[in-house]
Every structure is written in structure tokens, then in C-alpha cells.
Amino acid sequence: MRIFGHHHHRFARQGQEHGHDYERSHHGRGGLRRGGGRGGRFFDQGDLRLVILALLAQQPRHGYEIIKEIEDRLGGAYVPSPGVVYPTLTLLEELGYASLTQDVGPKKLYAATPEGLAHLEQNKAAVDALFARIDQAGSGRDFAPRIMRAMGNVKLALRLRLSQGPLTSEQVDKIAAALDAAALEIERS
Numbered sequence: 729m730r731i732f733g734h735h736h737h738r739f740a741r742q743g744q745e746h747g748h749d750y751e752r753s754h755h756g757r758g759g760l761r762r763g764g765g766r767g768g769r770f771f772d773q774g775d776l777r778l779v780i781l782a783l784l785a786q787q788p789r790h791g792y793e794i795i796k797e798i799e800d801r802l803g804g805a806y807v808p809s810p811g812v813v814y815p816t817l818t819l820l821e822e823l824g825y826a827s828l829t830q831d832v833g834p835k836k837l838y839a840a841t842p843e844g845l846a847h848l849e850q851n852k853a854a855v856d857a858l859f860a861r862i863d864q865a866g867s868g869r870d871f872a873p874r875i876m877r878a879m880g881n882v883k884l885a886l887r888l889r890l891s892q893g894p895l896t897s898e899q900v901d902k903i904a905a906a907l908d909a910a911a912l913e914i915e916r917s
Contacts, residue, residue, distance in 0.1 A: 801866050
């Protein structure tokens, strides 16, 4: 197991050199996070609100569509949680910057209001900077969704196998060897 601890610290150090806080992103939810800023988050306070409003200005969207759009733009490196997106939509509505255009069952479709568009125009430099940062973070990350899917597959396979009952010593050795081999192959790539 020493191999994982050693590499974790090397990746953390390399990530910090490139402006990313690997420690937070590896252990926290939400994926890649930008170092610096308040709390080491990818978005500082108020940034996500501007991003969501700008996306609503492009076209009306459901909360899920906003989550997917941000995830896609960032190549899967950051995914805002529904627990952040939906309250932000409610706040934008309360501020008069967004309005509910359609409410079909549990899905609510939001659009930017004229007040919201004016707010975006007043904050154009900040919005442009945010989307430039998003584009930079998302560029070259088309591999991230495939890697995240593969990581999920490994986690699911382990959970399923472990839920089937106790493992023999031979099975433990076999699984550990497979994981160690994968770690070594990843390091060499």
C-alpha cells in the first residue's frame, strides 16, 4: 500500500505547481478544484451564480441541464452538486434575474430575465474571465470522463464483490495484485 501514499503526495505537489489543490479535490466532492481563492474552490462565492445566469441567458434550462453543461465544459473535472445548483436557481429567481418559464412535474425550466441580462452586462468582465477559466480548465480534458467512468467501474466491481461475502486469503491476494498492477501501469503511462 505504500505505493499509493507515495504517489498521492507526488500528485498533490504536482497539482499545486499547476494551480490545483489535489488534496481537496481527491478527498472532497465535486472533482478538480482550483487552488487559491476563497476556500480553494473552483468557483469563488458568487461565481457559480454568474455562470448559471450566463447559461440561462444562452437558452432556458433545467437544473440538470446546467449541471451537465458545466460538467461538459470542464471535461468532467468539476461537477456542481444539485445541492448547490438548485438553491442558486431559487436565489436567481428571488433576485429577479431568472424566472420559471415552465413547471412540468418535478422539472422546472428557468430563463434569464431582462434584469438578469442587465446584471450580466454590468458584470461582463467577470463573466468573460470565468468562462475563460472554464475553457482553460476544460481544454485537453476530454479524457477525464473516460477515466472517471473507469474509476467508477473499479469501485463498483469492488463493492459488488465485497458484498458477496467474506473473501479467502487467495481472493484478497488476487484482487490486491490486480489493483497494484493497475496502479503501476497508470504510473508508467
